[in-house]
Amino acid sequence: MIVVTGGAGFIGSNIARALNATGRDDLLIVDDLEDPWKAENLADLSFLDYVDRDEFLASVTRSRDYLPPDTIVLHLGACASMVEPRGRYVMRTNYEYSKALYLACLHRLAFIYASSCAVYTFHDERSRIERPKNLYGLSKLLFDRFVRRMPSCAQVVGLRYYCVYGPRERHKREQASMITKGHQQVTETGTIRLFGRFAGCEAGEQRRDFTYVGDIAKVNLWFLRRPHLSGIMDVGTGRNWSFNDAARHLIQWHGSGSIAYFDPPPDIARAYQSASCADLSHLRAIGYDEPFVSLPEGIALTLAPQPDRQSAPRAAPVADSHSTVG
Numbered sequence: 173m174i175v176v177t178g179g180a181g182f183i184g185s186n187i188a189r190a191l192n193a194t195g196r197d198d199l200l201i202v203d204d205l206e207d208p209w210k211a212e213n214l215a216d217l218s219f220l221d222y223v224d225r226d227e228f229l230a231s232v233t234r235s236r237d238y239l240p241p242d243t244i245v246l247h248l249g250a251c252a253s254m255v256e257p258r259g260r261y262v263m264r265t266n267y268e269y270s271k272a273l274y275l276a277c278l279h280r281l282a283f284i285y286a287s288s289c290a291v292y293t294f295h296d297e298r299s300r301i302e303r304p305k306n307l308y309g310l311s312k313l314l315f316d317r318f319v320r321r322m323p324s325c326a327q328v329v330g331l332r333y334y335c336v337y338g339p340r341e342r343h344k345r346e347q348a349s350m351i352t353k354g355h356q357q358v359t360e361t362g363t364i365r366l367f368g369r370f371a372g373c374e375a376g377e378q379r380r381d382f383t384y385v386g387d388i389a390k391v392n393l394w395f396l397r398r399p400h401l402s403g404i405m406d407v408g409t410g411r412n413w414s415f416n417d418a419a420r421h422l423i424q425w426h427g428s429g430s431i432a433y434f435d436p437p438p439d440i441a442r443a444y445q446s447a448s449c450a451d452l453s454h455l456r457a458i459g460y461d462e463p464f465v466s467l468p469e470g471i472a473l474t475l476a477p478q479p480d481r482q483s484a485p486r487a488a489p490v491a492d493s494h495s496t497v498g
Contacts, residue, residue: 173240177202178249182341183388185213187246190389192218202228209343225249229269232276244396245277247285253347254290254308266311271318282327284395287404288312289334294448306443316404327399334408334450338385338474350415351474354422358429364419368433371446375433376416379447381408384470394460401458408450409464421468425475
C-alpha cells in the first residue's frame, strides 16, 4: 500500500495520477477537504480509501499495526503558504505532524517527503546557505534537521522542490504558481502583472527554477523503485528563468497579450529571494539521469486540455503573479 498525504492537493494528486498510470491503485489518500475545491483532484483517481489527515495521524500513532509492514508513505501534506500569518498553525501542520508521522514509520516503513527550496537563503542563483527567510521554510528545515539526527526509516528521502507548476493547482487560488496565475490573467485581461524593479533586479527579472510537476512525480516514482536509496536533496531543473521569460512564453502560447509591472507589497521584501536554482549534483550522483522538462515545454503541457477530466471550476480571482515569496 502507498499512503499519499496531501493526496487531494496539487503535487500529491499528480503523483497519485502517475501511480495510477503505472497500474498502482492501492493508494490511501490522506488530506483535509475543508476546502471543497480540492475534491476535483480526486475525481479521476483510483484509490483504496480516503482518510482525513487528523484521523489518519491519530490512527498511526495509536497503533503501529495500522499500516502494514510493506507500506510506503509519500508525505506531501503541508501548509504551503509562505505568507500564512498563523505561525502556530504552520508549525503544527508542517513540523509537529511530520515528526509524529515519521516516528510512526521509524525503522520499518519507507518515507519519502516534500521539503522545499525555501530552506535556503540564496546569495545568488548558485550560492546558498540553509537559512530560511520565512516560517514555511523554517518549518521545512527543522524537519530536515529532525530527520538527519533521528534513526532512519526503512528508506527516507527528502526532496527540496523548486517553484513547481502544472495541472491540478487551481484550488490553490492566490498560492498557485505564476504559470497558472499568469495564464488566468492573460485569459481574462490580456495582461500579465509582474513585480517591477525590486530585490536588486530590473522589472520582471527576478528568477526562478520553474519545475514541471510531472517531473516531480517521475522523481518520486524513481525512488519508489529504489528502496535502498536515501537522502535529502534538491529537485528542480538546474536552470532558472526570469518572470519576464515565463510571461513571454505564456503570451506566445496564447498568441497575444502584454506585461505590466507593479510595486510589490512592502511586507514581502524581508522574505523575498531575487533568484533561486536547484543544485542537482546530489540527485545526479545517486543515479537519477532523466532530463527535466523545459519551461516552454512545461507551459504547453500545463495549458493543454487535460484528458479524462471535466472542466476545472472557476477559481476565485487570482492575485498578482508574484504573490508568493519562494
